[in-house]
Amino acid sequence: MLSFGKYPTPVRLLGELSTAKTALWIKHDDQTDPTYGGNKVRKIGRLLSDAQSRGKTTVVTIGAVGSHHVLTTGIFGRAAGMKVEAVLVAQPRTEHVLEIVRADVAQSVRLFPASNYAHAGLLLALRVLKGAYYIPAGGSNRIGASAFVDAASELAAQVRGGELPEPDLIVVAMGSGGTSAGLVAGLAKEGLRTRVLAVTVAEPAWLVERGVRSLAQQCVERAKRSDALGRLEQTRRYLGRGYGYATPEGEHATTEAAKVGVILDPTYTAKSFAAALDRVASGRERTILYWHTLSSAPIAPLLASAPRDDELAPKLKRLAKP
Numbered sequence: 001m002l003s004f005g006k007y008p009t010p011v012r013l014l015g016e017l018s019t020a021k022t023a024l025w026i027k028h029d030d031q032t033d034p035t036y037g038g039n040k041v042r043k044i045g046r047l048l049s050d051a052q053s054r055g056k057t058t059v060v061t062i063g064a065v066g067s068h069h070v071l072t073t074g075i076f077g078r079a080a081g082m083k084v085e086a087v088l089v090a091q092p093r094t095e096h097v098l099e100i101v102r103a104d105v106a107q108s109v110r111l112f113p114a115s116n117y118a119h120a121g122l123l124l125a126l127r128v129l130k131g132a133y134y135i136p137a138g139g140s141n142r143i144g145a146s147a148f149v150d151a152a153s154e155l156a157a158q159v160r161g162g163e164l165p166e167p168d169l170i171v172v173a174m175g176s177g178g179t180s181a182g183l184v185a186g187l188a189k190e191g192l193r194t195r196v197l198a199v200t201v202a203e204p205a206w207l208v209e210r211g212v213r214s215l216a217q218q219c220v221e222r223a224k225r226s227d228a229l230g231r232l233e234q235t236r237r238y239l240g241r242g243y244g245y246a247t248p249e250g251e252h253a254t255t256e257a258a259k260v261g262v263i264l265d266p267t268y269t270a271k272s273f274a275a276a277l278d279r280v281a282s283g284r285e286r287t288i289l290y291w292h293t294l295s296s297a298p299i300a301p302l303l304a305s306a307p308r309d310d311e312l313a314p315k316l317k318r319l320a321k322p
Contacts, residue, residue, distance in 0.1 A: 036071065
């Protein structure tokens with residue numbers, strides 16, 4: 001099976017952001033791979049391996065124009081010798097979003113702009129009919145999420161090895177949901193007492209939340225399904241105007257995280273870190289682990305052969321909405 005990244009990823013106490021009642025720790029999945037890190041790296045090797053086992057040479061996926069998952073698929077799909085296609089939908093424009101789509105182009109990802117989700121579905125269906133292997137948004141199906149069942153086992157080994165106390169709560173961003181689904185399934189499997197607070201950052205929120213519960217059940221044996229679901233807490237409190245829109249809480253979290261050398265993005269990690277800070281302030285748990293999902297690898301090498309903003313195809317550029 002294809003495997004990308006180096007594990008276990010480190011854990012660290014964020015003492016400056018902890019309180020007398022609650023210790024805040026971080027799991028550095030931003031460091032999964034030096035080329036491009038983040039939580040998607042754990043999933044992509046399994047998905048590309050499944051594609052290859054089925055004789056596929058092309059994969060197609062879907063994401064917003066600034067999708068980290070699409071870029072991850074492009075980087076590691078190319079490394080595996082596969083062609084990568086992606087259907088893209090709109091999200092609010094930021095410099096980071098434009099950098100990501102420029103990096104997609106530099107990785108030779110074939111991009112298909114979609115005017116809406118119905119159009120995206122049609123484009124995906126056409127690519128699959130032409131023989132491409134379908135990877136869902138965020139890599140979040142049973143194959144992808146199973147990587148986070150293993151990630152929970154990795155964490156359990158770190159706890160048992162004395163690297164950190166057993167967390168009462170893990171706080172993680174919930175976009176496509178594979179990370180949080182795999183974690184609750186893995187924690188149930190390992191028998192830790194740890195629960196997961198999944199911070200909804202995508203829409204429609206009800207569909208995301210229902211999908212995570214369903215996926216968690218697929219990732220664990222039947223006898224432990226109720227245990228896994230009982231560990232899952234979901235919150236929409238930090239979503240704000242919607243996917244990709246910054247929030248005041250997220251901006252505050254970004255400032256606080258910078259004090260301990262952690263860089264956040266407004267779409268995912270600023271919102272989940274805001275939730276972690278609020279939970280620390282509440283003093284409800286003794287030990288909280290923030291699972292950091294954004295790549296901290298420098299993006300400049302991925303932009304070396306990328307087009308400038310003004311050289312992007314107009315249909316692509318329009319997807320990054322002002």
